[in-house]
Amino acid sequence: QKEVEQNSGPLSVPEGAIASLNCTYSDRVSQSFFWYRQYSGKSPELIMSIYSNGDKEDGRFTAQLNKASQYVSLLIRDSQPSDSATYLCAPSRWEKLTFGTGTRLTIIP
Amino acid sequence: GAVVSQHPSRVICKSGTSVKIECRSLDFQATTMFWYRQFPKQSLMLMATSNEGSKATYEQGVEKDKFLINHASLTLSTLTVTSAHPEDSSFYICSATQGKETQYFGPGTRLLVL
Numbered sequence: 001q002k003e004v005e006q007n008s009g010p011l012s013v014p015e016g017a018i019a020s021l022n023c024t025y026s027d028r029v030s031q032s033f034f035w036y037r038q039y040s041g042k043s044p045e046l047i048m049s050i051y052s053n054g055d056k057e058d059g060r061f062t063a064q065l066n067k068a069s070q071y072v073s074l075l076i077r078d079s080q081p082s083d084s085a086t087y088l089c090a091p092s093r094w095e096k097l098t099f100g101t102g103t104r105l106t107i108i109p
Numbered sequence: 110g111a112v113v114s115q116h117p118s119r120v121i122c123k124s125g126t127s128v129k130i131e132c133r134s135l136d137f138q139a140t141t142m143f144w145y146r147q148f149p150k151q152s153l154m155l156m157a158t159s160n161e162g163s164k165a166t167y168e169q170g171v172e173k174d175k176f177l178i179n180h181a182s183l184t185l186s187t188l189t190v191t192s193a194h195p196e197d198s199s200f201y202i203c204s205a206t207q208g209k210e211t212q213y214f215g216p217g218t219r220l221l222v223l
Contacts, residue, residue, distance in 0.1 A: 032210045043202045043217040044153070049210075088153070092210045095141060099152045 003027060004100035006089055012106045019076040021103050023089030026070065030091035030098075033065055033072045038086045038102065047087075048074070079107045112136050113205050115215035122193055123223055130188045130218045132203030138183035139205035143212060144176075147200045159186050193222045 005024045013019040021035075032051050036044035050056045050063040050072065062075040072091075076083055086102040112135040122128050132142060141160050145153040157178050159165040165178035177189040186205075190197055198221050204212040 034211070036214075043200075043214045046211065046213065095206065095210055096143075096155060096158065097153075097212060098155075101152045 002100070003098050004089055004091060006087075006100040006103045008101055009104040010106050011103055012108055013079050015079060015081060015107050015109050017079055019079045019083065019105055019107070021074040021076075021087050021089075021105065023072045023074075023100060024070055025072070025089070025091045025098075027091060027093055027098070028067075028070065030093050032092040033063070034090045034092065034097065035061075035063060035072075035074045036088040036090060036099075037083075038088055040086075044088055076105075081107045081109055083107050111207070111211075111213040113139075113203065113213050113215040115203055115218050117218060118216060119219045119221075121221045121223065124194050125192055128190045128193055128220060130190075130201055130203075130220075132186045132188070132205070132215050134184045134205045134213075137205075137207050139186075140183070140208045141206045142180060142186040143204045143206075144178060144186075144188050145202045145204070147202060147217075153202065156188075190220065193220070195222045198222045 034049050035047045038044045048063045050065045056063045060077045064073045084107045086104045088102045089100045090097040114133045116131045144156045147153045156171045157165045157167045159180040161180050161183050167173045180186040202217040204214045
């Protein structure tokens with residue numbers, strides 16, 4: 001079992017729709033969770049962090065965490081073409097991040 | 110805030126030479142810096158963790174004598190790839206934290222070893 005599992009995609013979403021990205025993790029010790037966006041050929045940039053069960057909203061982004069199910073998700077509302085990128089889920093344990101392979105998201109104009 | 114820079118952004122070298130990559134936190138003091146490597150279409154793999162003034166901690170399978178890390182100050186860490194070979198060609202990315210868990214990434218250095 002991989003430590004962090006994400007659907008590699010590609011996930012195609014029409015412009016203006018909601019994109020839903022999912023992630024499961026195996027390490028129950030992880031307490032903090034991060035979503036990063038990575039454009040092709042670039043380094044990751046932080047989108048959101050979430051530490052507690054439930055939802056956390058920041059602009060068009062909503063992160064959801066369920067520690068009992070070891071599941072974290074990211075919703076992107078009103079998807080824009082500029083949201084087309086690979087989204088990386090990263091649980092943190094003792095300050096170390098473990099990255100999944102990411103989900104490639106394509107927003108279709 | 111929380112800007113991290115890397116230099117150089119791209120380097121091409123001959124096999125057997127050494128390459129140094131710098132990572133700087135520009136507007137904060139980084140208690141911890143991390144070095145990652147990413148091969149095409151693969152995930153980021155943590156190579157090592159470094160704290161200012163102490164020896165780096167390397168992940169399993171990473172040769173510490175080949176990948177030398179120096180964290181001389183709270184704003185600068187360097188990674189030296191010694192005796193580079195074509196299989197070391199990769200995208201090297203550093204990140205830094207301010208004492209909390211959030212990591213801010215540098216723009217990365219693309220290394221090509223001929």
